[in-house]
Amino acid sequence: MAIRRSAALRESAEEYAAKRAQILVAAAKIFKEKGYAATSINDIAQASGVDRATLYYYVSKKQELFELVIRKPFLENVRFAESIANSQVSPTEKIRQFTIGLMNSFTSNYPDLYVYMQENLLQVTRDSEIAAMGRRFEAAITLIIQSGLKDGSFSIAAPPTMLMYALLGMLNWTHRWFKPTGKYASDEIGAIFADLVLGGLVRGALPRELDVRPIGIRRAD
Amino acid sequence: MAIRRSAALRESAEEYAAKRAQILVAAAKIFKEKGYAATSINDIAQASGVDRATLYYYVSKKQELFELVIRKPFLENVRFAESIANSQVSPTEKIRQFTIGLMNSFTSNYPDLYVYMQENLLQVTRDSEIAAMGRRFEAAITLIIQSGLKDGSFSIAAPPTMLMYALLGMLNWTHRWFKPTGKYASDEIGAIFADLVLGGLVRGALPRELDVRPIGIRRAD
Numbered sequence: 001m002a003i004r005r006s007a008a009l010r011e012s013a014e015e016y017a018a019k020r021a022q023i024l025v026a027a028a029k030i031f032k033e034k035g036y037a038a039t040s041i042n043d044i045a046q047a048s049g050v051d052r053a054t055l056y057y058y059v060s061k062k063q064e065l066f067e068l069v070i071r072k073p074f075l076e077n078v079r080f081a082e083s084i085a086n087s088q089v090s091p092t093e094k095i096r097q098f099t100i101g102l103m104n105s106f107t108s109n110y111p112d113l114y115v116y117m118q119e120n121l122l123q124v125t126r127d128s129e130i131a132a133m134g135r136r137f138e139a140a141i142t143l144i145i146q147s148g149l150k151d152g153s154f155s156i157a158a159p160p161t162m163l164m165y166a167l168l169g170m171l172n173w174t175h176r177w178f179k180p181t182g183k184y185a186s187d188e189i190g191a192i193f194a195d196l197v198l199g200g201l202v203r204g205a206l207p208r209e210l211d212v213r214p215i216g217i218r219r220a221d
Numbered sequence: 222m223a224i225r226r227s228a229a230l231r232e233s234a235e236e237y238a239a240k241r242a243q244i245l246v247a248a249a250k251i252f253k254e255k256g257y258a259a260t261s262i263n264d265i266a267q268a269s270g271v272d273r274a275t276l277y278y279y280v281s282k283k284q285e286l287f288e289l290v291i292r293k294p295f296l297e298n299v300r301f302a303e304s305i306a307n308s309q310v311s312p313t314e315k316i317r318q319f320t321i322g323l324m325n326s327f328t329s330n331y332p333d334l335y336v337y338m339q340e341n342l343l344q345v346t347r348d349s350e351i352a353a354m355g356r357r358f359e360a361a362i363t364l365i366i367q368s369g370l371k372d373g374s375f376s377i378a379a380p381p382t383m384l385m386y387a388l389l390g391m392l393n394w395t396h397r398w399f400k401p402t403g404k405y406a407s408d409e410i411g412a413i414f415a416d417l418v419l420g421g422l423v424r425g426a427l428p429r430e431l432d433v434r435p436i437g438i439r440r441a442d
Contacts, residue, residue: 035344037258092427120339120397123256156420158413162405166417169394170387176341177386184383192379196387198427199377200420206313 020058023048027065032111036066036119067127070116073109077102078133081140091148095167095198098144100190102171106178107186114175138164148201155204167197241279244269248286253332257287257340288348291337294330298323299354302361312369316388316419319365321411323392327399328407335396359385369422376425388418 011019026047030039041062045055059065084098106113121134142164148154156163170193178189232240247268251260262283266276280286305319327334342355363385369375377384391414399410 035256035258035341037256038344118341120256123259156413156416158416159405162410162413163417165394165398166391166414169391169397171390173386173390173394176390184380189383192377192383193387195377195379195426196384196421197417198421199424200417202427203420203424205416206419206423 016058019050023050023055023058024065024069028069028112028115031066031069031115032118036062036115036124063125066115066119066124067130069112071130073105073112074116074130074133074137076109077105077113078137078140080105081137081144085140085143085147091144091151091153092198092202094144094147095201096191096194098141099167099171099194099197100187103174103178103186103190103193106174107180110180117172117175138168141168145201154201156201157204163201167193170197237279240271244271244276244279245286245290249290249333249336252287252290252336253339257283257336257345284346287336287340287345288351290333292351294326294333295337295351295354295358297330298326298334299358299361301326302358302365306361306364306368312365312372312374313419313423315365315368316422317412317415319362320388320392320415320418321408324395324399324407324411324414327395328401331401338393338396359389362389366422375422377422378425384422388414391418 023044027039027044030043030047034043039062041055042052044062044065045052048055050058059068080101081098084094084101087094089097121130142160145154145160145163145167149156149160174189178186180186244265248260248265251264251268255264260283262276263273265283265286266273269276271279280289301322302319305315305322308315310318342351363381366375366381366384366388370377370381395410399407401407
């Protein structure tokens with residue numbers, strides 16, 4: 001406590017905020033590398049260049065660090081998805097803007113959003129605000145898809161929720177392989193992903209000469 | 222040790238194998254619910270109805286349990302993907318068979334394959350055989366996609382590896398929401414996912430009146 005109090009006396013509010021931000025950056029990096037459960041407060045203290053006692057002067061526990069890392073960028077993405085869902089552009093354009101914009105957010109918030117994505121949220125936090133953000137996010141994407149099914153832009157015959165999970169899966173799985181410093185930029189990947197799903201959304205299933213046959217049964221030709 | 226030795230004397234090889242299989246079922250269920258890092262050997266012992274000392278008579282450590290849970294179904298899927306990649310059906314049909322077959326494997330091996338999917342493998346095991354399976358699996362899917370790009374079945378302009386990750390992401394992300402007891406069967410989901418991506422793979426990008434505009438710039442109309 002003596003250390004923490006003396007630190008408080010020396011530090012201005014700006015210095016405190018800067019130090020805390022620096023700890024969040026270190027925490028995000030380690031959460032991403034090791035996973036939430038395997039990360040210790042000691043790991044984060046060490047990576048931040050502070051001792052464990054000092055770290056507790058900036059955050060109360062590991063779970064708070066996780067929530068602080070993800071809350072802001074996640075909320076931005078929820079608002080981004082909702083603004084697209086409520087915009088006046090065509091459903092096709094909505095999918096394209098959402099897909100490219102979400103991929104770009106993974107770059108500009110790297111690795112914070114991936115820290116969220118690689119965890120099963122319920123295994124980490126019961127924070128009701130963050131859970132609510134997840135529901136709003138999925139609802140906004142579902143609304144975008146529904147708008148296309150409703151106005152006839154999309155002709156695929158499928159439940160909107162399943163299509164939402166398909167698109168979200170494609171995007172969220174990038175946490176396993178995408179790096180902002182890699183071969184392809186996030187907006188290139190987003191544009192290709194949009195082409196890929198829009199082909200199916202807009203133009204529906206392929207003609208029936210390519211119809212589904214049971215697995216393991218070969219064609220006669 | 223006395224307990225373990227006396228158990229060994231009482232148990233036939235069949236009884237041993239049956240008990241071990243029962244422990245694996247319990248382990249898979251808990252790994253799925255809590256995640257690997259947060260699961261303790263005690264959790265698994267408790268769920269299997271044996272004490273911790275007895276559990277060690279069947280497996281050496283938590284990591285071995287994880288590897289035993291995933292190894293067999295994962296290898297089956299690698300061979301399944303390779304058999305499709307090497308088959309004589311059309312690239313479109315390959316995608317369809319792979320997508321439906323993989324979804325069905327999630328049902329028939331529930332939750333074992335999802336235990337694998339929800340973990341970043343390198344955070345759990347450095348087992349080189351399992352890592353090699355992962356590479357074979359991704360290579361087989363990439364080969365399927367390449368076969369379609371090469372023979373002109375697919376007209377999308379995109380790197381095969383990126384398309385592989387898109388398809389894999391869509392499928393693997395089902396670990397967050399799909400349950401075999403849910404509203405839709407795995408083969409229905411697989412067929413819809415196939416329609417969705419084949420629309421883009423086979424027919425390529427949409428006509429240019431729907432071209433990509435920078436995010437945030439509205440259309441004049």
